[in-house]
Amino acid sequence: MKNVQQISDQELVHLYIKGNEDCLAHLIKRHQRSIFTAIYLLVKNRPLAEDIFQETFIKIIHTLRAGNYNEEGKFGPWAVRIGRNLTIDYIRKQKRDMTITDSEGNDIFSYLQIAEESREDKLIQYQTEQSIKELVKLLPEEQREVLIMRHWGNLSFKEIADTTGVSINTALGRMRYALNNLRKMMDQQGVKM
Numbered sequence: 001m002k003n004v005q006q007i008s009d010q011e012l013v014h015l016y017i018k019g020n021e022d023c024l025a026h027l028i029k030r031h032q033r034s035i036f037t038a039i040y041l042l043v044k045n046r047p048l049a050e051d052i053f054q055e056t057f058i059k060i061i062h063t064l065r066a067g068n069y070n071e072e073g074k075f076g077p078w079a080v081r082i083g084r085n086l087t088i089d090y091i092r093k094q095k096r097d098m099t100i101t102d103s104e105g106n107d108i109f110s111y112l113q114i115a116e117e118s119r120e121d122k123l124i125q126y127q128t129e130q131s132i133k134e135l136v137k138l139l140p141e142e143q144r145e146v147l148i149m150r151h152w153g154n155l156s157f158k159e160i161a162d163t164t165g166v167s168i169n170t171a172l173g174r175m176r177y178a179l180n181n182l183r184k185m186m187d188q189q190g191v192k193m
Contacts, residue, residue, distance in 0.1 A: 009075035017064055024064075028057060031076045035083045042087045052090060056083040128191060135185045143178035146171055 004026050007015075016023040035056060040049040059082055063069055071078040136144055145164065149155045155163070161171045186192075 013064065013069060013075055017067075017069075024057075024061065027075060027079075031079050034076060035080050038080045039083045039087045042084065042091065048090075052083065052087050055086050059086065131189065131191045132182070132186070135182060135189065135191070138185060139178055139181055143174050143181065146174040147178040147182070150175060 009027065012023040012027050036049060036053050039052045040046065043049050043052065056079065060079055136147060139147065146160055149160045149163065157168050157171050161168045164171065
C-alpha cells in the first residue's frame, strides 16, 4: 500500500468500504481539525463538541456502510457538513426542550397565566376605535365606502369592484386615498394607534 498521505480521500473511502478499517482512521485523522472546529464554533463547549464529533463519525460510518456516500472526492466538505448539521439539530432540540424549573423541578411556565388586559387598556382601545370611526365618517363617500367594505366587511377588492361598479384598480386607488387621508386626520387629531 502507498504512503497514506499520497492516497486520496476517495480511495480511502473505497478501501474502507471494501473492509480496510484503518482507512477510516486515516480519514478521521486527516479531517478531524476542520470537522471539530466547525462543531466547536457553534457550541463553544469542548466536551459537547467532542460528543457531537463522535456522533458525526458514527453517522459517517453508517452512511458509508449503507452505500449511500456519493460525494466522490469531496469527503472533507461532506463530513464537515454532517458535523454542522448534527450540531444545528442539537441546538434546535435544546431550544425546544428548554425549561425553567422551580426548586422542586416543576416547570414554572405551567404556573404562569397570561394577564388579562387591564380596564384602562380596554378603555383606551375602545376610545381609539371610536375616534377612528368618527374620522372615517369625514372621508369622501367613495373612499369611506371602500374602506368600510374592506376592513369591516372583509370583502376582497374584486368583490368591492363588483359591488361598486368600478375597476379593481379604481377600488385600490380609493382605498389608498382613504388610508392616506385617515392617517392625516389621525395626526391632526392626535389619535394614536
